Amino acid sequence: MRDILNRVLENCELTFERLRLSLPDKKRPFYEKLNIDNTRGALVYGQRGVGKTTFLLDKIRNKNFLYFSADNPLISSLPLYDFVQEIFKKGYEGIVIDEIHHSNSWSLNVKALFDDYPDKYIWISDSSNLMLKKSVADLSRRFVQYRIPMLSFREYVYLVTGRLTEKIDIFNFQKSFLSDISELNILKLFNDYLNFGIRPIFFEGEYCSRLKNLIEKSLYSDIPFYVKSIQDSHLRLMNAIIGHLLISPVPTINVSGMCSEWGIGKEKLYDILYVMEHSELINIVRKKNKHNYSKGSKIFLSDPSCYHCFRGDIGNVREAFFVLSMKELYELYASDDEKECDYIVNNKKFEIGGRNKKRKNAEYIVSDDLDIPLGNRLPLWMAGFQY
Structure with a gap:
């Protein structure tokens, strides 16, 4: 067994060296706020394709750490504890284990390694906070959690143009920030970002094909790991919900109609929506003081570029x-009265629409075809400059 462990370990060293040499020159600015260096036990999570692996590889490129992914067939067949033990015996100060949910009994093994090797660093990553909800009881006292969100528009502009601006407080901004972007075609960049720039996978080309593969992996590979009782019919229903949200001009679902069509009860449908929300496949915007999905809630695909890539109704993209x-930054609710506004954010009323959108009783109108703020009218792209 030890010979096998050492052969696989050498393979991991070779793979890690290749990955380290292929790291991009530009990194997401968001990485700078993740103070992970002195954290002995870290759990990094976020949707597929947001840059978790790049972040972790960059953090350990000059450390005596070893990286490996638990979905590697050579590794998934080995006892995790024994394999990591062999790595530590070789003198490594820490490990990074990607796609941790692929390892059998991972939370028990990681907990044991953390306790048995108090001088070693153990960083793990995965794609969903559903995984955390299942196993965090074993790890919460030991592991600090770090979430990596979707790419912001501010980050996209930096990665594409090299221009890194200050973050904007949308409730209290100085117009002087406009000088930082004055030479940029901000609306063209914003349109490109919405269509194929929400995740940094755009660097690799074939954005839409890659996005479709990531959505399928999240749906059909990840969720069954996290929710063991899920049935094939439930996965097909999730796919149907995604399809419905793509083409529906109204961002919601008919609960009674969907229950009737699929032969399930409302509670089961709510459970499925919960799984999709916590897998970050969808964003549900509830009315204030409504904790479950309720009439008047709005549901969107969490990645706006899906509407373009899957040829959906682009009316819901903005x-x-x-x-x-x-x-990502504030408490956000659907308005109790749409005659007043669309959303309540930080106790302020927002209305979303084009340049000629009527104000209603909103304090802010957010327009997708506006390039600079004008009075209480804000360009939609500014919402993406907040982190």
């Missing part, structure tokens, strides 16, 4: 982006 950006 709201999907607004929700994605604002939800």
